[in-house]
Amino acid sequence: MATICSTHCRSYPSLQPVSSPSSKLGHVPQHVTLSSSASKRFLAAKVSLKSQSDSNQVAVHTHQPQQSDGAATAAAVPVDIDTTQKLLKSELLSFTSAEESQAEASFYNNENESVSITVVGASGDLAKKKIFPALFALYYEDCLPKHFTIFGYARSKMTDAELRTMVSKTLTCRIDKRENCGEKMDEFLKRCFYHSGQYDSQENFAALDKKLKEHENGKASNRLFYLSIPPNIFIDAVKCASSSASSGNGWTRVIVEKPFGRDSESSAALTKSLKQYLREDQIFRIDHYLGKELVENLSVLRFSNLIFEPLWSRQYIRNVQFIFSEDFGTEGRGGYFDNYGIIRDIMQNHLLQILALFAMETPVSLDAEDIRNEKVKVLRSMRPLELGTMVIGQYKSHTKGGVTYPAYTDDKTVPKGSLTPTFAAAALFIDNARWDGVPFLMKAGKALHKKGAEIRVQFRHVPGNLYNRTFGTDLDRATNELVIRVQPDEAIYLKINNKVPGLGMKLDRSHLNLHYAARYSKEIPDAYERLLLDAIEGERRLFIRSDELDAAWSLFTPVLKELEEKRVVPEYYPYGSRGPVGAHYLAARYNVRWGDLGIDMDQ
Numbered sequence: 001m002a003t004i005c006s007t008h009c010r011s012y013p014s015l016q017p018v019s020s021p022s023s024k025l026g027h028v029p030q031h032v033t034l035s036s037s038a039s040k041r042f043l044a045a046k047v048s049l050k051s052q053s054d055s056n057q058v059a060v061h062t063h064q065p066q067q068s069d070g071a072a073t074a075a076a077v078p079v080d081i082d083t084t085q086k087l088l089k090s091e092l093l094s095f096t097s098a099e100e101s102q103a104e105a106s107f108y109n110n111e112n113e114s115v116s117i118t119v120v121g122a123s124g125d126l127a128k129k130k131i132f133p134a135l136f137a138l139y140y141e142d143c144l145p146k147h148f149t150i151f152g153y154a155r156s157k158m159t160d161a162e163l164r165t166m167v168s169k170t171l172t173c174r175i176d177k178r179e180n181c182g183e184k185m186d187e188f189l190k191r192c193f194y195h196s197g198q199y200d201s202q203e204n205f206a207a208l209d210k211k212l213k214e215h216e217n218g219k220a221s222n223r224l225f226y227l228s229i230p231p232n233i234f235i236d237a238v239k240c241a242s243s244s245a246s247s248g249n250g251w252t253r254v255i256v257e258k259p260f261g262r263d264s265e266s267s268a269a270l271t272k273s274l275k276q277y278l279r280e281d282q283i284f285r286i287d288h289y290l291g292k293e294l295v296e297n298l299s300v301l302r303f304s305n306l307i308f309e310p311l312w313s314r315q316y317i318r319n320v321q322f323i324f325s326e327d328f329g330t331e332g333r334g335g336y337f338d339n340y341g342i343i344r345d346i347m348q349n350h351l352l353q354i355l356a357l358f359a360m361e362t363p364v365s366l367d368a369e370d371i372r373n374e375k376v377k378v379l380r381s382m383r384p385l386e387l388g389t390m391v392i393g394q395y396k397s398h399t400k401g402g403v404t405y406p407a408y409t410d411d412k413t414v415p416k417g418s419l420t421p422t423f424a425a426a427a428l429f430i431d432n433a434r435w436d437g438v439p440f441l442m443k444a445g446k447a448l449h450k451k452g453a454e455i456r457v458q459f460r461h462v463p464g465n466l467y468n469r470t471f472g473t474d475l476d477r478a479t480n481e482l483v484i485r486v487q488p489d490e491a492i493y494l495k496i497n498n499k500v501p502g503l504g505m506k507l508d509r510s511h512l513n514l515h516y517a518a519r520y521s522k523e524i525p526d527a528y529e530r531l532l533l534d535a536i537e538g539e540r541r542l543f544i545r546s547d548e549l550d551a552a553w554s555l556f557t558p559v560l561k562e563l564e565e566k567r568v569v570p571e572y573y574p575y576g577s578r579g580p581v582g583a584h585y586l587a588a589r590y591n592v593r594w595g596d597l598g599i600d601m602d603q
């Protein structure tokens, strides 16, 4: 089995082993980078292969890491194609241009470059739960540049040692790489520092700048600020960071966490304010669902497998479902949540982003701008949501097995009588040639019976119904369904009809199943790891551009306003249940059954 790796911890676009020795490199891209099995990112030999149509030889260019004078060396060696195939098979491959690899290599190993990552709001929940653990995981995997420093910044008073103690409590090591874990943690923590300051104080940020400079020690400074703070202080912090602590001789980038406003107007105002201090290419709007492994894989599945793309349209797909559920309520985050609700918290961003990747046309290339252009196009082809094509719900208290689970409004930070939805289901439509008439159903809820996120693609019925004696009239039982289980227990499976072995003619439903835990031994990185690494590398593909954001808000703003103006009362559902029955009626209107509540024993 070929393991996936690269010159980096990972690189773009992703790789594939050459399948058959007879392929004569017909499908091998012009430049192929072979990583060393030791997987130290930039010590790998770079090999670029040039296809030579009719010969059995390819030219292999071996690129050495940059010399001290900055020049790269390259030697062309003719290599027998079988040898190449063996190399390709036995090594870990990544397709990237030699120039790109060299630029990355020099950035990561360059003695004269430094990267400082400042977590603004370091005392908070997200910083502790996700950001510091992700940074440690990157360090553990040798993915951080040689000269990096991490600063925590917040108002709370803390010493460096106290920050380290706080951070150390949430660090974990890769299950498959436990060795030297303690040592690695100690090394990592030594690179973490803390600076206490106000978010609107130029003086405090100037003091941070001074400390950053001390750590940069005369090297070119590249600075990443991660705004892990409530949205009402984003602009203050951006203003101060950009005026008093941005890099003088390298790049400055800012990761902004959602929420990006609460409707079209507030989002546009946020963008406008951010752009007073930053260029668009410095703003990294994070949607962590885009960093999830199976969401990343969606484009690979679509565009690198011949069997899927021809089916990817109204001609063969009956409906598509995007489902998010959590088996816990808003415990602890009710104050934030009540101002947003599930539609803004999950649908307008996470589910819509997945939908855009699912439904977009083939991009010109895998470049960030090409992908984001296609996402914007498909979002702009969608109909804004309407009240009539939505269901909203809110969880109520429920007692089960002697345990009483609270209602949403039992949370002390939630105003009494709040009508904020904790559940929503909606039917969306894309008015373009590919998807005309296909319902894209979304469903998201908190305090449901299980935790999960998945995409379900239900195909049309097989015409003719040759096996009607087995299936009867309920053709839904026989419909092919492709399920992309984003989490937990990542998997991609296709439900097919199969003959039960034996002398009779009995059919059953089976799964062609790519179950990640069984297929890959490597632990799947957390979404924040991928996204942080991308921001460090300046890769914008998985971050939201401002026009994407505008298009997304245009779809949701009218219905959100109507819900609030009309004070629409949600349908109450018990904590731990499958959610409001209204969601079934909604689906039924489009002749759809939710796949997750399935008719199969095994969903």
Ligand SMILES: NC(=O)C1=CN([C@@H]2O[C@H](COP(=O)(O)OP(=O)(O)OC[C@H]3O[C@@H](n4cnc5c(N)ncnc54)[C@H](OP(=O)(O)O)[C@@H]3O)[C@@H](O)[C@H]2O)C=CC1
Pocket (backbone or CB within 6 Å): 121, 122, 123, 124, 125, 126, 127, 154, 155, 156, 199, 227, 228, 229, 230, 231, 233, 257, 258, 259, 336
């Ligand atoms: N937590 C999560 O799971 C997720 C969070 N997010 C987003 O990430 C960002 C950070 O989230 P999270 O860590 O939960 O937020 P917190 O509420 O924990 O806030 C982070 C830090 O900001 C400071 N802070 C909090 N409230 C205020 C205030 N009113 N005025 C000034 N400073 C304040 C506090 O630091 P101090 O007092 O020390 O200055 C706090 O530790 C938010 O934008 C959130 O929406 C997005 C997805 C998930």
Ligand SMILES: O=C1O[C@H](COP(=O)(O)O)[C@@H](O)[C@H](O)[C@H]1O
Pocket (backbone or CB within 6 Å): 288, 326, 345
């Ligand atoms: O952005 C958010 O996401 C989390 C769910 O993220 P996951 O990676 O754990 O699935 C959700 O709980 C939270 O309400 C929302 O703000």
